[in-house]
Amino acid sequence: MTWTIFPEPYDSPVAAALWRAYYTEVSDRWYLLHEGRHTDPDELEREIARQPGADLTPPGGQLLVARYDGTPAGAAGVRLLDAATAELTRVFLKTSVRGRGGAALLVAAAEEAARALGARRMILDTRSDLVEARALYARLGYAETERHNDDPYAEHWFTKPLH
Secondary structure, three states: OOEEEEEOOOOOHHHHHHHHHHHHHHHHHHHHHHHOOOOOHHHHHHHHHHOOOOOOOOOOEEEEEEEEOOEEEEEEEEEEOOOOEEEEEEEEEOHHHOOOOHHHHHHHHHHHHHHHOOOOEEEEEEOOOOHHHHHHHHHOOOEEEOOOOOOOOOOEEEEEEOO
16 A cells, blocks of 8 residues: 655545545534534535635645545645745545554655745644644654744644755
8 A cells, every 4th residue: 555645626526525524523523622512514514615725726835635545545735824934734634544654744745845835934733632633743843833823723833944
C-alpha cells in the first residue's frame, strides 16, 4: 500500500467529499464535547456551503489530496496570508488510514506547496480537543505560539519556518 499526494481542484467531487468528512468529524467532536449532541444537519450544510475552499487555488493557495493505494484518503489546504506566510488548513485523514504515515506526508507536501507559493513560514490553528493534530504538529517541528487570528474555535496556534 502506498501514499500519493497531488493538487486537486477544491470543487472536485473528491475534494467535496473529503471536505464534508472533515467538517462532519471536527464539528461533531466539538458539539459532542460542549453540547452533548451531533451537528445539526442544516448547520452542517450551511457551513460547508459557506466555506467551499475557493481560497485554496493558485496563485494564492493549493488543495492537496492524499490517496492511499489509489483511494482518496485525506486532504490538506495551504493559503497565502501575505508574501511570506502561508496557513495550513483542513488537514484530514479518514479514520480507516490513520496511523499509516499519511499525515506526516500530507503536511510535508503542504509545506512544499507553501514554499512553491513563496512562503517562508507556515502557521496554523487548532482546538484543544484535537489532541492528535496537536501531537502531529509538535512532532513535525511546529512550535506553539501566540494567537494569530480571531477564529472563535481556535485554542492553539502554531508556527514553523520553511527553509
